[in-house]
Amino acid sequence: MANSLHTSTSFIPNRVNYRQNLPALKPGSVSFPSQHHRNLSLDKCNRTVQIVKACSGYNEMEVDISLSLRVNAVKPSKTVAITDQATALAQAGVPVIRLAAGEPDFDTPSVIAEAGINAIREGYTRYTPNAGTMELRSAICHKLKDENGLAYTPDQILVSNGAKQSILQAVLAVCSPGDEVIIPAPFWVSYPEMARLADATPVILPTLISENFLLDPKLLESKLTEKSRLMILCSPSNPTGSVYPKELLEQIAKIVAKHPRLLVLSDEIYEHIIYSPATHTSFASLPGMWERTLTVNGFSKAFAMTGWRLGYLAGPKHFVAACNKIQSQFTSGASSISQKAAVAALGLGYAGGEAVSTMVKAFRERRDFLVKSFGELEDVKMSEPKGAFYLFIDFSTYYGSEAEGFGKIENSESLCRYFLDKAQVALVPGDAFGDDTCIRISYAASLTTLQAAVERIKKALVLLRPAVPV
Numbered sequence: 001m002a003n004s005l006h007t008s009t010s011f012i013p014n015r016v017n018y019r020q021n022l023p024a025l026k027p028g029s030v031s032f033p034s035q036h037h038r039n040l041s042l043d044k045c046n047r048t049v050q051i052v053k054a055c056s057g058y059n060e061m062e063v064d065i066s067l068s069l070r071v072n073a074v075k076p077s078k079t080v081a082i083t084d085q086a087t088a089l090a091q092a093g094v095p096v097i098r099l100a101a102g103e104p105d106f107d108t109p110s111v112i113a114e115a116g117i118n119a120i121r122e123g124y125t126r127y128t129p130n131a132g133t134m135e136l137r138s139a140i141c142h143k144l145k146d147e148n149g150l151a152y153t154p155d156q157i158l159v160s161n162g163a164k165q166s167i168l169q170a171v172l173a174v175c176s177p178g179d180e181v182i183i184p185a186p187f188w189v190s191y192p193e194m195a196r197l198a199d200a201t202p203v204i205l206p207t208l209i210s211e212n213f214l215l216d217p218k219l220l221e222s223k224l225t226e227k228s229r230l231m232i233l234c235s236p237s238n239p240t241g242s243v244y245p246k247e248l249l250e251q252i253a254k255i256v257a258k259h260p261r262l263l264v265l266s267d268e269i270y271e272h273i274i275y276s277p278a279t280h281t282s283f284a285s286l287p288g289m290w291e292r293t294l295t296v297n298g299f300s301k302a303f304a305m306t307g308w309r310l311g312y313l314a315g316p317k318h319f320v321a322a323c324n325k326i327q328s329q330f331t332s333g334a335s336s337i338s339q340k341a342a343v344a345a346l347g348l349g350y351a352g353g354e355a356v357s358t359m360v361k362a363f364r365e366r367r368d369f370l371v372k373s374f375g376e377l378e379d380v381k382m383s384e385p386k387g388a389f390y391l392f393i394d395f396s397t398y399y400g401s402e403a404e405g406f407g408k409i410e411n412s413e414s415l416c417r418y419f420l421d422k423a424q425v426a427l428v429p430g431d432a433f434g435d436d437t438c439i440r441i442s443y444a445a446s447l448t449t450l451q452a453a454v455e456r457i458k459k460a461l462v463l464l465r466p467a468v469p470v
């Protein structure tokens, strides 16, 4: 059945206008024009509308397909887009090496998986309390006390479907239109978009590779105003792997303490993936910071549990209750099965015990290999990661160069496309993380895979010619 769509010239209000006396349209039989072919206009109430005529056989109707201003302001996640593109290529038989995803390549440790299986077998398959089971929240309180020196009670913990949800809910709970969210760059891709979803304004504070991508307290001090509502810190960091030393966090805390409106969201999801002698400090453990810090952590990274979707927020009850309210109208409690598995994960011992330390050892070996291999290239700059499983390399000296049959490498995005085309290695452009000079390599892959990837990347770099000056 042929479908066609035209942009209508007629005005209708911001709602669907079904043509009278026509039989109902078959669901799913109409497609809408792409983003590029959309004619937006304003209606009488100053709302953006886009009316299209949709024809499907003998049915015709007008539909306003405009999206909310909020969703239009948000960028889609580039890491997800590139991972999907690489997966599609791999499924089509192209031997792509995928180093774009932020996901451990290990299986969930068997003790944890068994706990999930037992939960199903034992019929533990019903809704849990919105905030998470008392069993899990109590276990989280013990973990935070023993490992982070943080005192929380179960009513100060909210378990969610992944740390991503915990962060978004926290941002929505505390930010109002006009508020500013302070985000050091390079940042995890979702932070600025989450600020925008809350109608707040992201304020990006750049850091330097020569300073290990750590925030300069002086810069922070100069950017704080009464509009500053939330600062988001991530240590160990995605995408740079940098770890904030305790002394630097103390300096930052002193500055934060001067601003009564300013809260801190401390994303500690990579806490256990850290390479000694680096150590992790929870921001809430610093003098005066507990009252204003929302600590986020989760099970995805350290316990290789990305698909179980489980994260949590710890903070003063007032803020946690607000997040709890959002969650109660949004997704309700997290999976009952995953929560049982998470209790088993926390039962593995200090910092995840041997199961986690074995994975961290493997990550460390891979980090060492990549740092050494890329260190052999004169034209790149790096800061050795102290945690997480990413290397953020400055390839900007290659910008402006050209490759036969590809064209000019303009920026991190075109260099990534070039690596995907020529080397069949999927990486993420740094501009997704707020730093266009760099590219992120995820080393959540075996050493053999990484060796092959480095070889291909180096070969592809050799094929680049310096740009001919005009």
Ligand SMILES: Cc1ncc(COP(=O)(O)O)c(C=O)c1O
Residues within 6 Å of the ligand: 102, 161, 162, 163, 164, 165, 188, 234, 237, 238, 267, 269, 298, 299, 300, 306, 309, 310, 311
């Ligand atoms: C820095 C950071 N925070 C939070 C998350 C979200 O983790 P999840 O929702 O899987 O728990 C991620 C995942 O990539 C991350 O890298």
